[in-house]
Amino acid sequence: MEHTADHTIVFEDVSKFYGEILGVNRVTLAIEPGITSLVGPNGSGKTTLMNLMTGLIRPTRGRVNVLGLRADHPEIFFRKVGYCSQFDSFPRALTGFQFINSYLRVHGRSKQEAQDFAWKALHRVDLLDAAHLKIGAYSKGMRQRVRLAQSIAHEPSVMILDEPLNGLDPMARAETIRLFRQLAGEGLHLIISSHILHEVDMMSDQVILLNNGYVVAEGEIHGVRDEMEEHPMQILIRCDRPGLLAARVFEQDSVVEAKIHKDRHGLFIKTRDADAFYLLLNRIVVDDGLTVESVAPVDDDISAVYQYLIGGGEAA
């Protein structure tokens, strides 16, 4: 893949150790615009990676560049970058509006600009009604939204969001994902960590899977899945004669397992070469007049990828 330094987020052989404890090790990445999700269990290094991107911590080894900028020049860097961290804490006694407005003033914005940007950000996260309430009186979901608003208020090109959907109700989650998709459509980089895998699946252009401080896979979800040859792809074919289909699929060496669905109207197969299987299926349909209702990969999503590469249940 060719990367233009000022359009990508680049990790070059980055390691971070907290004393003797490993944060992340030998991470080399180039993240393109769009939504990139960081997925992995607790302690896998997701937050460390985000903190390294924003300079809150420094790499023990290696270099991090965000659109060609380094975090040790914050006066330039943070005009382009916004970070919604997981720290659920705020300066005391401020309202939601004051919180966002005050830090926009710290950016150097004029009074009027800061107010305009603050209102716009509050509008984007649907928090206008609570703008003049003290943050101390906010619910967890509102606190999450006001932090999100603060991180996007200066309209950065790169947004780094650590578990941004935590604490949000289903309606707000859907709205927020829609906002992320909209921002990604505008050409922004969004780096999001999440432990809700079906939401990751729904919103991500690419994923980075982390485990024990190592990147175990990266790229577009289906691409990652295709490369996992040790885990044959599972496909469910809904058809009128699953028995016949089962007998024919073993013509192909790459098919390793076939199992008739319990309602006897479908067949599960496991194949190491999905493309070859689809060609074979076409041939069977033509040769034997099989009526196929649907063909769907069963484990071609982030949950399956996570399960195969990291194991256990949902990410944390």
Add this chain to the structure above:
Amino acid sequence: MSASTEAIADSKPTSRPPWSLWASQIAAILRLEIRKNFIGKRAVLMYMMAAVPILLMAGLSAEISWQQSRNNNIGEVNVIFANLYEGLILRTIVFFGCAWIFMNLFRGEVVDRSLHYYFLSPVRREVLVVGKYLSGLIASVVLFTISTAGSLLLLYIGLGSSGGNYFFDGAGKSQAMSYLGITILACIGYGAVFMLIGLFFRNPIIPALLIYGWEWINFLLPPVLKKISVIHYLHSLAPVPVPEGPFAMIAEPTPAYLSIPGLLLMTAVVLVLASFQIRRMEIKYGGE
């Protein structure tokens, strides 16, 4: 992002001359910090400390007022105040008050887990140091000059009209200005030192107590070592000399034209060190 807002986002703050941008950023930091310094939970202790000398002087004033019927000695009251000022106000109240205010400028935000909002803003960390320091300075100067002025006023009120005449028309006015000046210089000097300590140490209490001890034994130190302290320069400026006792190592007081620039220079050096330290600082709240 629309084209128009992108233009604002990219051009406005960076297209300004750096000094103008830094000034507006410092002003924004001051607005946030002064609110915290004066109305936060941590301010309660500060108010209590500033009230101590005033309450004490109010008691003393009543005592002096009773004695004044027999003996009207302004010189004696001057010495009483000079001793109380140096022993209580300067060495204890201003010292620990500044320790509390300035050490909490950064350490307090680490404890509250809110420092990252500054670190994620497009503001040079040196500018943040200056903004935070000035906010601490404003809080400490306002409180401790009021405390000093209130103490002086209360003590001399005990002398009745002669105290009033001395204070408002006589030498008392310049004396009061000197004490207020010393208090401000103490806030400037101690403030910088304690802010630096707050940046270096996770638990800054022990280094603060060590400095307290060093400042208290200053009178026992040889002249060269005396100069490595804040109190030496402040003591030199006292309008009414305070004897340091029979065990004191006598040293020539540093004249004001040297002690004031010296203190300001030391403050500048300490702020530069603080700027270096904050550039290296990482946010790891989990370890606090």
